[in-house]
């Protein structure tokens with residue numbers, strides 16, 4: 207496995223920094239495609255994609271924003287979509303989108319948080335494992351306290367499969383993933399670290415896409431001052447205590463804030479150590 211983790215020349219990690227668009231109505235048009243992608247060094251396989259991204263893109267907005275997402279299914283099979291950020295009658299909105307057809311899903315994001323969305327077509331575990339899941343980050347209308355940088359990590363299992371079919375259903379069923387990743391590629395922020403300065407406060411949103419394993423988010427050498435998850439603060443601006451992990455079962459999400467007091471290379475990991483060793487590991491380089 208270590209052999210697989212060698213970066214290829216010119217590797218660039220997926221940008222994890224969060225941007226929040228202006229405007230209160232977000233008209234979004236996505237394709238659904240099946241494509242072959244390099245999901246780990248030296249391994250290319252079929253993936254199932256919203257908007258060409260593995261895993262699916264991170265959407266951002268503020269409480270009260272309207273999201274109108276039109277999907278064009280350009281694959282030979284049915285897919286669908288389920289946004290946890292919306293409170294919406296599932297029957298029609300989350301219905302199957304047959305091959306070659308389009309569908310518009312509209313809702314107002316009434317509640318702040320980091321929300322999963324995913325394809326809801328059976329078996330969902332396989333559709334999620336093949337890449338059909340992502341995060342939506344909704345800020346309170348008035349925003350959150352300013353920080354020096356704000357990032358998102360979506361954690362997920364990686365099931366290596368053949369180049370023309372993708373993840374093996376029996377592996378996904380058994381939960382026997384070969385690798386793990388933050389934002390689609392094992393160890394990508396080891397290969398291409400984040401950068402911060404001493405004294406910076408950084409907010410990291412984390413969502414566990416699973417589909418079936420847990421994520422115990424930890425930053426080596428740091429203690430979280432603030433931990434928010436699933437609708438509440440566990441601690442906020444703590445000085446004489448703190449938190450060592452943000453624990454997330456599949457579909458759970460939250461954010462942590464931490465301030466770097468000294469230069470160094472800080473590892474962010476899934477403290478389910480076997481999964482850190484499979485790829486959920488990255489570096490924040492602090493000058």
Ligand SMILES: [Cu+2]
Pocket residue numbers: 254284285286325326327333338
């Ligand atoms: Cu699907």
